[in-house]
Amino acid sequence: MAALLCGRPVFRSWLCRGALKGPGRLYRAAVCSELKQPLAVGELAPRPVLPHEVRVDVHFCGVNFADILVCSGQYQEKPHLPFTPGMEFSGTILETGTDVSTVKEGDRVIGVSHINAMAEECITDQKTVWRIPENLPLLEAATLPVTYGTAILALEHRARTQSGETVLVTAAAGATGLAVIDVATNVLQAKVIAVAGSDEKCKLAMQRGAQFSVNYSQGSLKEAVKQLVGSGGVNVAIDMVGGDVFLEALRSLAWEGRIVVIGFAGGNIASVPANLLLLKNISAMGLYWGRYQFQNFPVFSKSLNSALQYYHQGRIQPYVGKVFKLEEVNDAFLHIMQRKSTGKVLLSLK
Template identity: 80%
Template structure:
């Protein structure tokens, strides 16, 4: 239903580039000027960098469901209008402030901005930039922060996943789901059961490293998992769906299993039956990667550094399902909202 509302009256007419005379140099940015309406492409005047800030020439920007929510006024952070969405990007350093010591002009960087990434330029605090090793292309680097940062914290810190354990991941063909498969299989040497809503998505998850898959649109997830692993259950669940899928996954846990809540893509938040936690000695917990930025920045930074290190070592490889141009940003949003996306969706600013 949300996609229908967003797409109503959708046309290219809203695309516009406006700049007043005498404004000097400009760059293009996607602007949310009204909530729940298509974004506009406008030309924006650059602002000066402060002493601790860096100006980045943005090459790629991730498209996350959180970007869509913030443009609909449904996210926990509600910036003043107009604003530019875009929480993660890759690019090269154009200019540095007088107090910047971590990067220099020409460096290739990942940026985690919270906002402002869907533009040809982004000014950002130096603390929110990470240098990209030469062996990692800018395109792949842009796919790492949110998805792989979440996967790493969910699997390594929250679930304490051990080699040989079995991990069940829901929405397995999404950006976070495929990142979980990648990290669990290739870094942690765990076995993965991929759960997704179509045969095509299950097939992709298997191609990306899952040992088995379940199409939960065709029947009970709990029963399908039981057929795969027996009554013992799985050790870890990483759930991004919520609702009935979460409850069936919870029932699929083994003794002392751990379920990590990442999100509620299905739109329903389930209530946890506390008696089940007791009877199986299982743990239910959450992970919201972006909050670590404020609550534990070293851990937040470490998740991105780990993702870069794993990628540089060839242990992980992000899957990019679609790349849209900046002027196609609304098409990219619809692609995600209509659940057509697999893996990471990116905007190309070049």
Template identity: 80%
Template sequence: MQTAAWTRYLSRSWLCRRAWPGCSRHYRAVLCSELKQPLAIEEVAPRPVGPHEVRVDVHFSGVNFADILVCRGQYQEKPRLPFIPGVEFSGIVLETGRDVHTVKEGDRVIGLRRLNCMAGECIIDHKALWQIPEGISLREAAVLPASYSTAILALEHRARTQPGETVLVTAAAGATGLAVIDVVTNVLQAKVIAAAGSEEKCKLAMQKGAQFSVNYSQGSLKEALGKLVGSRGVDVAIDTVGGDVFLEALRSLAWEGRIVVVGFAGGTIASVPANLLLLKNISAMGIFGVRYQGQNFPVFSRALSSAIQYCLEGRIHPYIGAVFKLEEGREPRFWEQPVDPSRHQYGAASLSVTQPMEHRKGKVSPGI
């Protein structure tokens, strides 16, 4: 059994045990010991890396709505307690296993995994790392793995979005929503209608490239879309809200339109009326980006590699709404965010996890 399999979920005693002989370094981590309760910041003892693993000095860890849900016990996947939340990070390679040849000590990297990223260090399989080119900051890079890979997979791989088509994105001012707007507008050369729950959100989405916006807290989304596109409808809908918003988006699709389900931030999972799929030859599909790592790694790798390349070329510009210190991860206000990010969350957020210099080992890059 590979090391990655048995290290996915770590017991509290394992996390906090004494480091291996000769090593006295510890690192800080956000620890969830009880669901729906404030998290803790604890000193964690490192472990040796396996032959195919890499130890990374984490500088930034993305904060996603899924992280909040998993700490509440409301996510699709429920890890065993205690656990370190966080699915994406950027940082500097500290150490590599004996069979790792893809990265070396001192390289700047980003990574994506199920858990364990909100910590000063992260041990990860070398295949789950991508190098960050010069010209992209660690802060920017940290929010690429989850939101932008999901946006690219949803738009390019699932919906097959074409230039000139009209794309509706719900929860448009959230991390994934803004990533979708960025990719649609600046890469795919299609048109965007942004749907969000406030005028402020709609304004932000327009500033980031949407051609039109709809505030669905003020009335019917379907009626508002009808005024914008007429009876034809939209070609593609990317929905992260669920519930009635999903159903109205579904009913607003054009002939042979495509709707991609990214999540259920509104808290309600809608049932799909199959007759609507039949009448307009509509396709309804889902995207769970992290699963592609295990089920179809080449597709996922292409999506994230594309995000890195688009960012390097200046075609996309990740919007980071907030950067928190690691210590803020234990404050109730940080995790007690409203259930519906489509109405309250602005863009991507990240934790600044950089350790004091004396705690580090290996080369350190200033490229933040």
């Protein structure tokens, strides 16, 4: 991964091998032509939309840690080179296929795609775009799919979080962490302990709704949690760090507590001590949000519909940390890898 981040790329015009020539202008896109190397920004030829597909004029694209893993060959899914990364976007419908009935040209939408979203245009299945209300700015809309979709499924579908329960969230100042705080506090009426690696990030998490915060770089997470809530522990833990932080969060669970593993931003994958699960009747579970798109689409779609509903009701407030231009995509990756990011990092395509 070091090679991907060691310097600025030399941008060049690049035409996708095998791209189909079709009507319309060329469009700009970030392209990964070699793993663990800087992305290039060049021009691609648009291809025709299939009957069930839509073409979206992308305004904003989310930048996720998963995108970095994909471009380094370390993600669960490995697209063929060359490819354009990007898993989520907001924008307007440019064109619809002959069988599309859910949206029309000009509709404002959010959407998800397997890849291809870090571009001025993105083609995806009509099932994976959702119309958004006029009062939802496209900037904020782009924060909803991955982060709020993940937060809602982790808290509601997997952990079955109840009102009044205490939720511990690690990497709390990151995009998904802040979304978990937002949903847990303002939708589910739970109490939140935010865990982060600096006082500045802890302060942001508190400002965004957490009742307590713990800087895990300053001592034992388990002991800090014990001081806050007593020996009983927390009901739910949402972990995105892994390693020792995961183990400390696991040991901080109360009787019949639930821990949901979302990722391993710390780089280490811990082994679960099965005796701890037995002694407290604890449940340890994982959440790979994107997999629901293929395994259980109704659940996947519900997470996005819920996010839009919660926004419409004024119950959530998405937080954008930093916006980069498309040409600055490598800087955006570096910003995340160096753990400088708080909140959602976006690319602006306009």
